[in-house]
Amino acid sequence: xxxxxxxxxxxxxxxxxxxxxxxxxxxxxxxxxxxxxxxxxxxxxxxxxxxxxxxxxxxxxxxxxxxxxxxxxxxxxxxxxxxxxxxxxxxxxxxxxxxxxxxxxxxxxxxxxxxxxxxxxxxxxxxxxxxxxxxxxxxxxxxxxxxxxxxxxxxxxxxxxxxxxxxxxxxxxxxxxxxxxxxxxxxxxxxxxxxxxxxxxxxxxxxxxxxxxxxxxxxxxxxxxxxxxxxxxxxxxxxxxxxxxxxxxxxxxxxxxxxxxxxxxxxxxxxxxxxxxxxxxxxxxxxxxxxxxxxxxxxxxxxxxxxxxxxxxxxxxxxxxxxxxxxxxxxxxxxxxxxxxxxxxxxxxxxxxxxxxxxxxxxxxxxxxxxxxxxxxxxxxxxxxxxxxxxxxxxxxxxxxxxxxxxxxxxxxxxxxxxxxxxxxxxxxxxxx
Amino acid sequence: xxxxxxxxxxxxxxxxxxxxxxxxxxxxxxxxxxxxxxxxxxxxxxxxxxxxxxxxxxxxxxxxxxxxxxxxxxxxxxxxxxxxxxxxxxxxxxxxxxxxxxxxxxxxxxxxxxxxxxxxxxxxxxxxxxxxxxxxxxxxxxxxxxxxxxxxxxxxxxxxxxxxxxxxxxxxxxxxxxxxxxxxxxxxxxxxxxxxxxxxxxxxxxxxxxxxxxxxxxxxxxxxxxxxxxxxxxxxxxxxxxxxxxxxxxxxxxxxxxxxxxxxxxxxxxxxxxxxxxxxxxxxxxxxxxxxxxxxxxxxxxxxxxxxxxxxxxxxxxxxxxxxxxxxxxxxxxxxxxxxxxxxxxxxxxxxxxxxxx
Numbered sequence: 131x132x133x134x135x136x137x138x139x140x141x142x143x144x145x146x147x148x149x150x151x152x153x154x155x156x157x158x159x160x161x162x163x164x165x166x167x168x169x170x171x172x173x174x175x176x177x178x179x180x181x182x183x184x185x186x187x188x189x190x191x192x193x194x195x196x197x198x199x200x201x202x203x204x205x206x207x208x209x210x211x212x213x214x215x216x217x218x219x220x221x222x223x224x225x226x227x228x229x230x231x232x233x234x235x236x237x238x239x240x241x242x243x244x245x246x247x248x249x250x251x252x253x254x255x256x257x258x259x260x261x262x263x264x265x266x267x268x269x270x271x272x273x274x275x276x277x278x279x280x281x282x283x284x285x286x287x288x289x290x291x292x293x294x295x296x297x298x299x300x301x302x303x304x305x306x307x308x309x310x311x312x313x314x315x316x317x318x319x320x321x322x323x324x325x326x327x328x329x330x331x332x333x334x335x336x337x338x339x340x341x342x343x344x345x346x347x348x349x350x351x352x353x354x355x356x357x358x359x360x361x362x363x364x365x366x367x368x369x370x371x372x373x374x375x376x377x378x379x380x381x382x383x384x385x386x387x388x389x390x391x392x393x394x395x396x397x398x399x400x401x402x403x404x405x406x407x408x409x410x411x412x413x414x415x416x417x418x419x420x421x422x423x424x425x426x427x428x429x430x431x432x433x434x435x436x437x438x439x440x441x442x443x444x445x446x447x448x449x450x451x452x453x454x455x456x457x458x459x460x461x462x463x464x465x466x467x468x469x470x471x472x473x474x475x476x477x478x479x480x481x482x483x484x485x486x487x488x489x490x491x492x493x494x495x496x497x498x499x500x501x502x503x504x505x506x507x508x509x510x511x512x513x514x515x516x517x518x519x520x521x522x523x524x525x526x527x528x529x530x531x532x533x534x535x536x537x538x539x540x541x542x543x544x545x546x547x548x549x550x551x552x553x554x555x556x557x558x559x560x561x562x563x
Numbered sequence: 564x565x566x567x568x569x570x571x572x573x574x575x576x577x578x579x580x581x582x583x584x585x586x587x588x589x590x591x592x593x594x595x596x597x598x599x600x601x602x603x604x605x606x607x608x609x610x611x612x613x614x615x616x617x618x619x620x621x622x623x624x625x626x627x628x629x630x631x632x633x634x635x636x637x638x639x640x641x642x643x644x645x646x647x648x649x650x651x652x653x654x655x656x657x658x659x660x661x662x663x664x665x666x667x668x669x670x671x672x673x674x675x676x677x678x679x680x681x682x683x684x685x686x687x688x689x690x691x692x693x694x695x696x697x698x699x700x701x702x703x704x705x706x707x708x709x710x711x712x713x714x715x716x717x718x719x720x721x722x723x724x725x726x727x728x729x730x731x732x733x734x735x736x737x738x739x740x741x742x743x744x745x746x747x748x749x750x751x752x753x754x755x756x757x758x759x760x761x762x763x764x765x766x767x768x769x770x771x772x773x774x775x776x777x778x779x780x781x782x783x784x785x786x787x788x789x790x791x792x793x794x795x796x797x798x799x800x801x802x803x804x805x806x807x808x809x810x811x812x813x814x815x816x817x818x819x820x821x822x823x824x825x826x827x828x829x830x831x832x833x834x835x836x837x838x839x840x841x842x843x844x845x846x847x848x849x850x851x852x853x854x855x856x857x858x859x860x861x862x863x864x865x866x867x868x869x870x871x872x873x874x875x876x877x878x879x880x881x882x883x884x885x886x887x888x889x890x891x892x893x894x895x896x897x898x899x900x901x902x903x904x905x906x907x908x909x910x911x912x913x914x915x916x917x918x919x920x921x
Binding site for chain 1: 569570573574575576577578586634637638641642643644645648649651652655656660662663664666667669672673674676677680681684731732735736737885887889893894897898900901904905908909911912915919
């Protein structure tokens with residue numbers, strides 16, 4: 131209500147955030163787990179004097195560099211850019227509250243970049259001990275990046291004592307901080323194995339391929355079990371209402387939650403199966419399949435986490451439409467149109483009812499819904515409400531009957547205008563089409 | 564329409580705005596140096612590649628320039644994070660607003676830079692195989708960077724010209740370009756020419772290190788680099804003058820009513836001139852020092868101009884503050900630790916290179 135909005139329509143409902151964020155987390159977790167993979171693989175190769183393995187680690191480092199440093203780093207910036215245009219209010223709040231956390235994370239990112247370049251460009255040139263030390267510096271700085279970002283992301287779901295104290299530390303070390311950190315760390319190790327299989331399955335030397343494939347299979351299968359255990363711990367620290375949403379109370383989460391649960395044993399089984407000697411083509415096929423499953427696995431988790439937070443964007447503090455919890459009553463009294471800065475219609479009259487309804491739709495619905503798009507399509511959600519009265523009744527029940535939606539923040543005249551706009555232009559239009 | 568009503572309120576800052584202002588200026592200078600080397604280096608490589616286009620000649624200017632560009636992208640992006648972060652803290656209510664108005668263009672930035680990055684890497688690994696057609700990845704890298712630069716200029720332009728904000732109501736598609744701002748194009752060209760100049764200097768610096776190792780072509784590359792620097796800087800005096808002339812009178816008058824701002828402006832022009840003289844005298848490091856001082860002073864003036872633009876609606880010292888010192892202490896400790904680790908790693912590399920040279 132404080133900022134202008136981007137009228138997206140089809141791509142609304144956070145579609146672009148979902149695309150960029152899932153792409154990013156799939157790479158950024160690899161950037162952490164893969165860092166440990168690099169340094170431990172190098173140590174192992176040097177200890178056993180396995181020059182072929184060492185050469186493989188070097189080749190994998192180049193792949194790692196090109197994936198994490200380019201697509202990974204840039205998509206991370208992409209998330210920042212996209213959230214600031216989708217929800218500037220929440221982004222501004224997060225930036226101002228945690229600016230020093232973000233700045234500290236930037237230092238880790240700087241060390242990460244420098245150490246990875248040095249690690250790659252000095253692979254055959256630097257003394258082994260010092261080279262391994264550089265590898266450890268990379269991994270530690272990458273994990274510290276995860277540590278810092280995890281605190282801020284966790285805060286959005288479970289702000290805990292921050293709601294009372296407004297202290298940075300209470301927000302950062304929030305109730306889900308440690309379970310989430312453990313969960314993400316094991317997820318990162320698992321992804322290191324999955325990405326490792328992509329490069330190892332391409333090796334032409336049969337013996338080396340079998341050895342490296344088994345090494346990567348251990349990285350994949352062992353952490354998955356821990357991912358499941360820590361995931362359960364993570365779920366258990368969430369507020370009860372959100373646990374219910376995730377386990378079936380919300381209309382959109384269950385398919386993603388189930389996908390996460392069902393993919394877990396498949397990953398373990400395929401990881402164990404890779405210990406069996408297989409032809410190169412089969413290993414390549416399984417590796418690609420694991421990559422796809424790994425992407426679905428982490429995407430489903432991120433979707434559950436994002437959607438499970440509703441109706442809030444910051445738990446208990448700010449609703450997903452950008453209205454703060456303690457400001458709802460004030461906005462209801464004054465009206466949305468009178469509160470919002472970036473609307474041209476301030477008073478509703480019979481001549482501007484539809485235009486006002488559209489403004490209200492853009493302000494209050496568009497943050498979570500698309501219009502005819504693949505994510506949270508409003509047309510599908512409102513198709514069953516054929517009359518203004520029915521639509522108004524639904525809006526009145528938001529936050530009470532439908533607890534995954536925020537309470538209606540406007541007054542009754544605005545509610546009628548919005549209901550009129552929706553029934554005339556959205557659900558029915560879709561049905562007619 | 565009262566424009567003041569459109570301006571969003573600011574969230575409270577955890578420390579004094581002055582603290583963030585200093586961090587903003589310091590990190591902006593670092594980002595400008597890397598960004599200029601990246602864009603300017605790419606443009607110079609492109610021009611040199613066009614000169615030998617169609618010939619199966621060795622890549623112009625050698626590995627010393629193109630070999631550095633991929634990781635210059637990484638550091639440019641990394642060093643771009645803190646200025647954007649601190650600018651959002653101080654000027655967030657203006658910056659988020661302008662960003663939403665050009666949201667579609669703004670979002671394309673990270674995709675364009677991925678294009679730049681992979682183009683430079685492609686050139687790095689494949690320039691021998693590409694032979695006559697290696698011009699294309701360079702063209703793609705430069706085109707994407709030039710677009711990104713324009714989008715940044717556009718965002719800053721929208722942010723500062725609050726009077727044009729009502730254009731948003733006619734177009735909410737997130738593709739606003741602030742053509743009404745007469746200073747938009749001169750501002751952009753001023754940045755591009757500065758990049759070309761620093762790109763030349765970057766080439767000269769890299770070649771200077773090669774010269775210390777006894778490379779035969781190094782002197783020629785120092786000459787080429789400094790010539791680019793000198794010519795682009797001279798041209799930038801003209802564009803900079805036009806840029807200044809297109810600023811609103813109120814902004815110029817208010818900015819330079821401060822003696823410090825006037826002194827910095829004159830100082831930047833003086834050091835710019837000195838850097839050109841030093842460059843044509845083939846003095847790489849003195850020219851570099853003069854350039855860094857110029858960029859530092861110009862960065863300060865740039866921010867004061869911004870504050871003059873926003874002065875009817877904004878005062879730095881009127882931002883709300885809810886002080887929390889612990890997180891800042893953490894940042895400073897980690898920053899010192901991080902810089903120490905960087906120094907240690909660079910020393911390892913330096914010693915390694917010395918051993919290899921022996």
